[in-house]
Amino acid sequence: MRERALIAGAAVERRSSGAPASGAGPVNIWDSMTQLSDLDSVTTESPAIARSAGAGADTRLPQWIIVLVAPLLSVGAITALGYAVSDVIAGKSIAMFYLAAVVVSALVGGRLSAVLAASFSFLAYNFFFIEPRWTFTVAHPDEVVVLLMFVGVALVAGSLAARLSEHAATTRQQARATQALFEFSRKLSGALGLDAIYTTISSHIGATLGLPTVLLVPDEEGELVVAASAPPGRQLVRDMFVLARIACERRVRTGFQTETEPEAAHAFLPILSGRRVLGVLEIDLSERARPLSDEQDLALVSMLEQAAIAIDRARWAKESARAAVSQESERLQSALLSSLSHDFRTPLASITGAATTLRQLGDKMDPPTRDDLLQSIEQDAGQLNRFVANLFDMTRIESGGIRIRREAVDIPEVVERAIARVRAIYPDFASSVSFAPDLPSAQGDAILLEQVMFNLLENARKYGGADRPVAVFARRDAGQMMLAVTDQGKGIPAEDLERIFEKFYRRAKGDGRAAGTRLGLSIARGFITAMGGSISAESPAARKRGTRFLIRLPAAQSGVA
Amino acid sequence: MSSPRILVVDDEPQIQRFLRPALIASDFEVLTATSAAEARRLIATRSPDLVVLDLGLPDRDGKTVIADVRAFSQVPIIVLSARDQESEKVEALDLGADDYIEKPFGIAELLARIRTALRRRPGGADARTENFEFSGIKIDAAARTISRDGVQIHLTPKEYDLLLQLVRNAGRVITHRQLLTAIWGPAHTEDVQYLRVAVAQLRAKIERDPSRPRLILNEPAVGYRFVSE
Numbered sequence: 118m119r120e121r122a123l124i125a126g127a128a129v130e131r132r133s134s135g136a137p138a139s140g141a142g143p144v145n146i147w148d149s150m151t152q153l154s155d156l157d158s159v160t161t162e163s164p165a166i167a168r169s170a171g172a173g174a175d176t177r178l179p180q181w182i183i184v185l186v187a188p189l190l191s192v193g194a195i196t197a198l199g200y201a202v203s204d205v206i207a208g209k210s211i212a213m214f215y216l217a218a219v220v221v222s223a224l225v226g227g228r229l230s231a232v233l234a235a236s237f238s239f240l241a242y243n244f245f246f247i248e249p250r251w252t253f254t255v256a257h258p259d260e261v262v263v264l265l266m267f268v269g270v271a272l273v274a275g276s277l278a279a280r281l282s283e284h285a286a287t288t289r290q291q292a293r294a295t296q297a298l299f300e301f302s303r304k305l306s307g308a309l310g311l312d313a314i315y316t317t318i319s320s321h322i323g324a325t326l327g328l329p330t331v332l333l334v335p336d337e338e339g340e341l342v343v344a345a346s347a348p349p350g351r352q353l354v355r356d357m358f359v360l361a362r363i364a365c366e367r368r369v370r371t372g373f374q375t376e377t378e379p380e381a382a383h384a385f386l387p388i389l390s391g392r393r394v395l396g397v398l399e400i401d402l403s404e405r406a407r408p409l410s411d412e413q414d415l416a417l418v419s420m421l422e423q424a425a426i427a428i429d430r431a432r433w434a435k436e437s438a439r440a441a442v443s444q445e446s447e448r449l450q451s452a453l454l455s456s457l458s459h460d461f462r463t464p465l466a467s468i469t470g471a472a473t474t475l476r477q478l479g480d481k482m483d484p485p486t487r488d489d490l491l492q493s494i495e496q497d498a499g500q501l502n503r504f505v506a507n508l509f510d511m512t513r514i515e516s517g518g519i520r521i522r523r524e525a526v527d528i529p530e531v532v533e534r535a536i537a538r539v540r541a542i543y544p545d546f547a548s549s550v551s552f553a554p555d556l557p558s559a560q561g562d563a564i565l566l567e568q569v570m571f572n573l574l575e576n577a578r579k580y581g582g583a584d585r586p587v588a589v590f591a592r593r594d595a596g597q598m599m600l601a602v603t604d605q606g607k608g609i610p611a612e613d614l615e616r617i618f619e620k621f622y623r624r625a626k627g628d629g630r631a632a633g634t635r636l637g638l639s640i641a642r643g644f645i646t647a648m649g650g651s652i653s654a655e656s657p658a659a660r661k662r663g664t665r666f667l668i669r670l671p672a673a674q675s676g677v678a
Numbered sequence: 679m680s681s682p683r684i685l686v687v688d689d690e691p692q693i694q695r696f697l698r699p700a701l702i703a704s705d706f707e708v709l710t711a712t713s714a715a716e717a718r719r720l721i722a723t724r725s726p727d728l729v730v731l732d733l734g735l736p737d738r739d740g741k742t743v744i745a746d747v748r749a750f751s752q753v754p755i756i757v758l759s760a761r762d763q764e765s766e767k768v769e770a771l772d773l774g775a776d777d778y779i780e781k782p783f784g785i786a787e788l789l790a791r792i793r794t795a796l797r798r799r800p801g802g803a804d805a806r807t808e809n810f811e812f813s814g815i816k817i818d819a820a821a822r823t824i825s826r827d828g829v830q831i832h833l834t835p836k837e838y839d840l841l842l843q844l845v846r847n848a849g850r851v852i853t854h855r856q857l858l859t860a861i862w863g864p865a866h867t868e869d870v871q872y873l874r875v876a877v878a879q880l881r882a883k884i885e886r887d888p889s890r891p892r893l894i895l896n897e898p899a900v901g902y903r904f905v906s907e
Contacts, residue, residue, distance in 0.1 A: 459734075466781035467692035473784035474700040481703040493695050 187226035188234030191218035196241045203246060211246050212267045219271040223278035231275025239268055290412060297325060298419050305427040314431050315345040315396075318388075318424045322398065323347030325420070326413060328405060333361050334396040334428075341365060341397060353383075353399060360385045361397045368394060373402050386417070390425040395432075398424075460504055464497035471497075499542065507636040510568065514643035519565075521647050525558040525673035526566055528591050528600060535570035536589075539578065546578055547585070553592035557672035559600075561648035566670075569644050569652075570602070572637035573666050577604035581663065597650075598672050603665040608656040617654060618642045645670070682796055683707040685726035687717040687743070688758060689736050693781075697730070700785045706792075714738035721747050728796055730788075731775070733759040733766060741770055748774040754795035756788075764899035771853045771900070778851065778900075794849035810845050812906040813893065815884060817845060826884070836861060837880045840873075844894060844904035853901040877902065 195218040199211040215238035222234035240253070243264060248256045255261050301321050308314045315332050323330040324347065331351050333341040341361050343352060353361070360378060364371040364385040371377035373384035382403035388396040398421065402408075409417065471490040479487055513519045529552055539546045559566070577587040581604025588603040609617060618638050645652040650670035658665035686697050689712045701708045709726055711717040714735045721729060729747070733740035744755055757770045757778040767778045776795050779788055810817040815826045822838060824831050833841065839861045843852065855867045862872055881888045895903045 462781050463690055463692065466783070467690070467696060469782035470693065470700070470785060471696040473786060474696050474703075477786055478700055478703040482699055486699045490696055490699065493692055497692055 184226040184230045185233065187230045188218070188222040188237050191221045192234055192237040192241055194218070195238070196245055200245060209263060212242060212263060215242055215267065216271055216274060219275045220278045223275040224282045227282065228276060228279040231279050232272065235268055235271035235275060238271060239264060242267070294412060294416050297416060298423065301420050302423050305423060308427070311428070311431045311435060312344070314427050318398070318427070319345035320347040322417065322420055325416065326400065326409065329401040331399040332396055333399065335365065335394065344396065357383055357399065361399060364397045365394045368392070374408055386421060388421050388425050388428065390429050395425055395428045461501070464501045467497045468494050496542070507640055510640050511636050511643070514640065514647065519647060521565065522562040523560055523648070524563070526561050526563045527558055528552065528556060528598065531563055531567045532570055532589055532591070535567050535574055538571050539574045543578060543583070545583060546574075548574070548587045548589060550589045552590070555593055556591050557593050557598050559598040559670035560673040561650065561670050565644040565648065569641040569668070572641050573602040576637050577602055580604060581606035593672065594669065596672060597669045600668040600670070601665055603658045603663055605663045608658070608662055609654065609664050611656070614654045614656060618652075681705045681707050682727040683709060683724065684792065685709040685711060685717065685720055685724070685729045687711045687729060687735070687740070688732035689713065689734070690732070693732070696785075704789055712736075714740065714743045717743050718746055721751060721753060726753060728792060729753055729755045730792070731755055731757055733757060733770060741773055744770055744773040744775050754798070756791055756795060767900050768853050768855070771851065772855055776850055798847070798850065817841070831883055833880070833883060836876055837883070840876050840880055841884070844902060845906070848904045848906045851897050851901050851903045857901065
């Protein structure tokens with residue numbers, strides 16, 4: 118079917134290019150093709166452009182009527198006027214009046230109008246005012262000279278006036294085209310993101326030409342897909358994609374009156390940036406059947422260039438945003454790895470060092486030193502174990518594989534158990550605990566809350582100093598259970614209060630000092646959030662020192678409590 | 679002679695906890711520091727015979743300690759690091775550290791490194807007149823000749839220089855950059871390929887089994903270490 122169309126198209130091309138009457142070169146609408154004669158080039162503004170270009174343009178009369186009517190009316194009016202004053206003014210002077218009619222016609226209707234007006238004037242002047250009147254004959258030879266002079270002057274004056282008028286029209290048109298392009302470019306730069314740009318391209322070009330459009334862009338595999346259309350929701354039939362693909366591959370226009378399937382009612386224009394095809398714009402000319410005018414085509418070319426720039430820019434922006442995201446995630450990844458490697462290696466280094474020391478130098482040491490080394494091995498093994506447990510918890514939170522019970526939790530009991538666990542590791546752990554008399558039970562999971570408390574207490578000991586007691590306090594607060602853990606350390610700068618809950622975040626630099634898993638707080642937040650509560654940090658807690666962690670959990674129903 | 683004094687710079691209490699008794703049991707006098715500032719002060723005031731330095735310190739990067747100390751002291755420095763990035767080690771060595779050891783490590787290995795570093799303390803004999811002997815190989819530094827079991831081995835001047843550099847620093851790692859600068863000059867510090875070729879040729883001439891080198895050992899991505907025993 119397509120081949121038939123192509124053959125038919127070739128025939129059409131031959132026929133039309135062979136027709137001298139069209140006065141145009143090879144048929145390619147997109148090349149500068151002048152359909153209208155030079156004389157009425159003023160009128161080349163098409164109805165479509167006129168519709169979108171200016172106010173009141175819709176009510177304009179067809180150009181040929183103006184060309185005809187302007188000389189008729191002006192010559193008629195001058196004749197009537199001349200007849201009225203012919204008793205007072207000499208017949209020869211009336212010729213001057215007709216010059217005015219020619220000039221007016223030239224300004225209104227262009228060159229053709231001027232020629233018509235000159236001809237009508239010649240006839241009317243001859244008929245009405247030259248002796249013998251009421252005939253087209255001329256009695257005196259000098260009258261013939263006057264008439265010829267008149268026609269000559271009328272043609273020159275008319276031509277000059279018409280040129281002036283054309284020039285003004287061209288200027289107006291250029292201004293309009295520039296304005297339209299500026300408008301397009303403004304819309305494009307206002308469009309956020311590629312999709313908005315695609316929509317703008319399709320709808321603006323569609324509105325400017327007054328024709329339906331579809332914008333196709335290559336997807337990741339290079340297949341053309343519909344990105345936007347005007348009116349929205351337009352789709353292309355399968356056959357059309359073939360033409361679009363050819364436009365894309367060969368980087369040329371295809372379809373309507375081009376070398377590739379000229380009979381098609383749709384035109385396909387590649388949007389190019391250098392050698393790359395950014396997209397293909399389809400224009401549906403089936404309801405128009407006329408090619409686009411020079412001006413429209415020029416405007417189209419400019420708009421496609423603007424479109425290419427806008428698409429390019431948006432793609433770069435998208436690319437660089439994507440690059441930034443992947444850089445950030447790479448940075449996190451490497452921070453995580455180096456942190457993991459450090460947190461595993463430090464206790465391992467200590468265990469290896471202590472064990473090899475004991476084996477090789479143990480007999481040179483006194484019993485308390487040997488005992489201390491053995492104890493350090495035990496403690497570091499414990500630390501490794503907690504670290505692995507924390508990693509496991511973190512994985513469970515992230516994978517959503519955590520089962521949360523929602524039951525009434527007795528807060529003093531949970532706090533007591535957590536403190537006991539911390540004491541098992543740090544026998545010198547000091548704490549002061551107080552609970553409000555009306556403390557409600559919290560609704561949540563006792564095991565998870567105990568882990569959270571353990572993490573907070575261990576953290577408080579680490580950063581608050583081993584010798585300063587950690588304060589734990591709980592009360593009812595606006596229908597919720599509020600639990601606070603306060604240390605007496607240096608505190609945390611305001612800008613870090615949220616970040617400490619991030620995975621692997623730790624403020625202290627260097628390896629040691631506060632060796633820890635750095636997962637404790639993010640696990641605490643994960644658990645508390647999963648229980649439907651919230652956890653936050655405040656610093657300074659009191660007297661410009663210390664950090665307070667606040668846990669809020671829903672209070673258990675009083676019936677249950 | 680009094681026992682050598684060793685400064686251990688590490689902010690991790692667990693590391694100090696075993697290093698201190700281990701070094702004392704090995705007849706060293708032990709000083710400890712937990713920050714870069716403290717380390718600098720102790721090196722300047724107590725003049726230790728050797729420094730064991732962790733690169734991750736709370737106040738400053740351990741590498742800056744090396745640079746600072748090298749401005750006024752040639753005390754041997756052994757870098758201790760949990761970091762596994764090769765560039766860290768190379769940087770530390772290029773800044774003037776004498777050796778490095780990776781965590782986790784056995785105490786025997788650290789003690790061996792410490793003894794090697796202490797042997798090469800500054801003020802040793804003039805290197806040019808030194809003679810070396812190992813694994814049946816004799817180097818006569820004055821005559822610039824080398825022989826195995828009495829048989830002369832022919833080395834090119836570059837191979838000879840390379841061998842001498844390695845042997846003089848026996849037991850200690852030397853970075854690619856240090857070897858390239860010493861033998862090919864500062865313009866060739868990045869031409870590791872030169873070094874690889876020279877090392878391969880040298881191994882072919884002096885190693886009993888060049889495919890399994892026993893004398894010139896690779897320290898991947900860092901440099902080479904000559905082992906004489």
